[in-house]
Amino acid sequence: MKAAIRQRALELGFDDCRFTTAAxxxxxxxxxxxxxxxxxxxxAWLERTAPRRIDPQxxxxxxxxxxxxxxxxxxxxxxxxxxxPNSGLVARYARFADYHHVLGKRLKExxxxxxxxxxxGTRSLWxxxxxxxxxxxxxxxxxLGFIGKHANLISRQFANWxxxxxxxxxxxxxxxxxxxxxxxxxxxCLTACPxxxxxxxxxxxxxxxxxxxxxxxxGPIPVELRPAIGNRIFGCDxxxxxxxxxxxxxxxxxxxxxxxxxxxxxxxxxxxxxDEAGFKSRFAGTPILRTKRRGLxxxxxxxxxxxxxxxxxxxxxxxxxxxxxxxxxxxxxAMEQINDxxxxxx
Numbered sequence: 462m463k464a465a466i467r468q469r470a471l472e473l474g475f476d477d478c479r480f481t482t483a484a485x486x487x488x489x490x491x492x493x494x495x496x497x498x499x500x501x502x503x504x505a506w507l508e509r510t511a512p513r514r515i516d517p518q519x520x521x522x523x524x525x526x527x528x529x530x531x532x533x534x535x536x537x538x539x540x541x542x543x544x545x546p547n548s549g550l551v552a553r554y555a556r557f558a559d560y561h562h563v564l565g566k567r568l569k570e571x572x573x574x575x576x577x578x579x580x581x582g583t584r585s586l587w588x589x590x591x592x593x594x595x596x597x598x599x600x601x602x603x604x605l606g607f608i609g610k611h612a613n614l615i616s617r618q619f620a621n622w623x624x625x626x627x628x629x630x631x632x633x634x635x636x637x638x639x640x641x642x643x644x645x646x647x648x649x650c651l652t653a654c655p656x657x658x659x660x661x662x663x664x665x666x667x668x669x670x671x672x673x674x675x676x677x678x679x680g681p682i683p684v685e686l687r688p689a690i691g692n693r694i695f696g697c698d699x700x701x702x703x704x705x706x707x708x709x710x711x712x713x714x715x716x717x718x719x720x721x722x723x724x725x726x727x728x729x730x731x732x733x734x735x736d737e738a739g740f741k742s743r744f745a746g747t748p749i750l751r752t753k754r755r756g757l758x759x760x761x762x763x764x765x766x767x768x769x770x771x772x773x774x775x776x777x778x779x780x781x782x783x784x785x786x787x788x789x790x791x792x793x794x795a796m797e798q799i800n801d802x803x804x805x806x807x
Contacts, residue, residue, distance in 0.1 A: 606619075
């Protein structure tokens with residue numbers, strides 16, 4: 462039965478498929494301590510769904526197994542080939558059509574296969590980063606990869622560039638062997654973090670993480686953290702990109718077909734001039750849509766302020782009068798940064 466499910470997963474385009482039990486995740490206590498320390502920031506849903514995240518039985522009563530699938534978002538083209546003075550930087554996973562939809566469509570089909578292989582009473586639920594599951598715990602326990610010191614999953618086949626999906630099912634399937642941690646003494650991810658959000662091995666303060674600041678945070682980005690954001694406008698890959706395991710990364714089949722090359726190095730000044738309709742049209746069907754116009758243009762203003770390019774001043778001046786206060790405030794900050802840099806050079 463496992464072989465049939467794995468074969469169907471590969472046919473649907475997933476790069477890997479592994480199995481584990483529906484027992485509670487090993488890091489449940491660490492997760493609860495992390496929440497108690499408020500290191501999840503404004504991500505209130507994590508606290509709200511915590512009881513279910515640490516007990517799969519509260520998600521699907523009678524669950525016996527968890528099927529974990531992976532899709533690689535590794536790319537052959539290095540980031541350095543894309544850089545220009547006024548270009549923004551988008552996290553690698555977001556340079557594709559929204560993975561929630563790409564993986565979700567196939568995972569739904571795989572769930573149908575799982576239910577068909579079981580008896581009439583088989584029940585299954587599928588998730589793509591949307592359900593109350595500590596998915597990295599289950600992925601490690603299923604042998605798909607190991608949680609690195611940056612708190613992300615690392616696969617020996619696809620390195621740091623993997624997207625996960627899960628099927629929680631009442632069907633009992635033999636679990637695969639878990640993966641062991643293979644970080645060794647390496648601490649490159651800790652030293653690479655621009656904001657020191659990785660406070661210790663395996664410990665992340667999301668409130669300082671650039672991915673959180675540019676995606677999850679709804680309000681102003683703390684002034685003291687803005688310079689460290691550089692030209693990143695959606696997410697950050699720094700801790701992932703320095704990992705030595707990346708030399709083994711392979712491109713995946715599923716995400717490659719959904720690539721959006723136009724998101725590799727978007728022009729910041731062009732983005733700053735997007736109105737609501739333009740924003741929705743430009744980013745329809747991509748993860749970037751979730752930041753909304755106000756969030757993305759907030760990030761764009763910070764990035765332009767960090768580049769110090771005076772050619773951005775006219776666009777920033779216009780943005781400083783935007784009807785959205787969040788954009789206007791960050792535009793004014795960016796102009797001050799550029800003018801201060803010009804004064805220092807004089």
